[in-house]
Amino acid sequence: MGGKCGFVLNPSIEVEKILNEHLVGQDRAKEIIVNELKLWHPYDNKQVHQPMVLAFTGLTGTGKTMTATLIADALFNQREKLENSDKTQPAGLLMYSGADFEDTATSTIKEFQENFKTRLGSQLQKCSGVAVVVFDEIQKVIPQVVNVLVRPMSEEAILEYKQDNVQHKIDCSKVIFILISDIGTDAMTKLLLQYDSRDEIPLITLSRAVKSAMDEQWHRLQLGKAIHTVVPFLPLEEEQEGVTEYFSRSSLMTYSVMSETFNEVERKKVISKYGARTISNDVMKKVKAHLSKMFTEATPCTTKFFLFLDMYTQ
Structure with missing residues (x-):
């Protein structure tokens, strides 16, 4: 499935296993992620497919990026060496850093957009349309650059890009997009003050607060509408000793x-x-x-x- 980067046979089971082993103190996030994977069937020909889009939101250091890489570790059996490094990563993992797309002094917005699309397109070509795409610190990205995500993450799930003067179009319906940020953290913190325990906060309330914050940050860009599920990484409480x-x-x-x-x-x-x-x-x-x-x-x-x-x- 998906060439050398195909997903494992039982994605939700494998992800649950690795998160149970390595992720501490974020049981709610773990449950949400596993449930989403149980409902997502990218290889089922009877269903209309679209990519999975998850927004990992929380304070710095609560385990968001680690969780994203653990998901990729669980979903792909094969690994590959990183360029100019002895380290390896899952073959289907593509990582972006928001810090690389925030300064127009180094590149124009159009250059940022083309760079983003070309990297994603090359990854999907290599992996037959299968990938886990992680965008870390997405709040740092210039809004016009983020705009190129909207179509690949939508129900249309299409990426168009140019490489070597050749125009390409590729399906993104078998992609898991993970957007990592602190957007909505202030709203989440205010919600924490209204409840005795973080587990008492209704998930729908958290989701609305974060999606609203995303839309507000990028003004006319309705990126929040493309997000399937908000995964909150909340401050830990006293039971998480150690x-x-x-x-x-x-x-x-x-x-x-x-x-x-x-x-x-x-x-x-x-x-x-x-x-x-x-x-x-x-x-x-x-x-x-x-x-x-x-x-x-x-x-x-x-x-x-x-x-x-x-x-x-x-």
């Missing part, structure tokens, strides 16, 4: 633990040492006020609270 050591061992992100005592209640914050984003001061003030009130009212005890937040305010 998460710091786990993620530090992964070598993908380094974390530190900050401890402080308030009313004899120990608070531990799990903080990413490196991050690409700062939460807006307005939202962070509300988070701090909410936490202060919570701990002020708490009965003195040894309860430990874990927050998976980048608390870097300017």
Whole structure:
């Protein structure tokens, strides 16, 4: 299936297996991803196919990029060497970085668009139309560049591009697009303040908040309409003890633990040492006020609270 980059026989089973083994503290995200894969049948000739489009949204360091690469690891049996490197990656994985498409001083918008389309087209030709396409930090991309995603991710699922002065058209219906960003994080943080637990937030409420934020960021670009499912990566709560050591061992992100005592209640914050984003001061003030009130009212005890937040305010 799909040439040398074909998906494994049971995608949802394989993805669930690898996420259970390697992903800590994001059970809700894991469940959403697996359920989407169970409903997606790209090789079923009886169905009208269209690509799967997932939006991974959350604070820096909550496991979004790691999860995307784990999905690709599970879906493709074959691996290939990276160019100019001894490292390998799944044969059907294509990674974009938003930082490569944000500066018009280095390239024109048209050049960015052609670069994006040519890379995607070449990957799909190599893999017979099968791929996991990950766009990391998509919030950094110039809106006009992101516009080239709309048609490949739509029900039409067609990519047109030019290579070596030859025009190509290729089907994208067997592609899984994963858009990784922090878009909607402020809205998600505000929602967290309204509920006692992150698991109490209705998924539809989260989805609407993130899609609305996406459309607002790109103004007239209706990219949010192409997204099938929003996968929230929310801050971790106290039951995820041990998460710091786990993620530090992964070598993908380094974390530190900050401890402080308030009313004899120990608070531990799990903080990413490196991050690409700062939460807006307005939202962070509300988070701090909410936490202060919570701990002020708490009965003195040894309860430990874990927050998976980048608390870097300017």
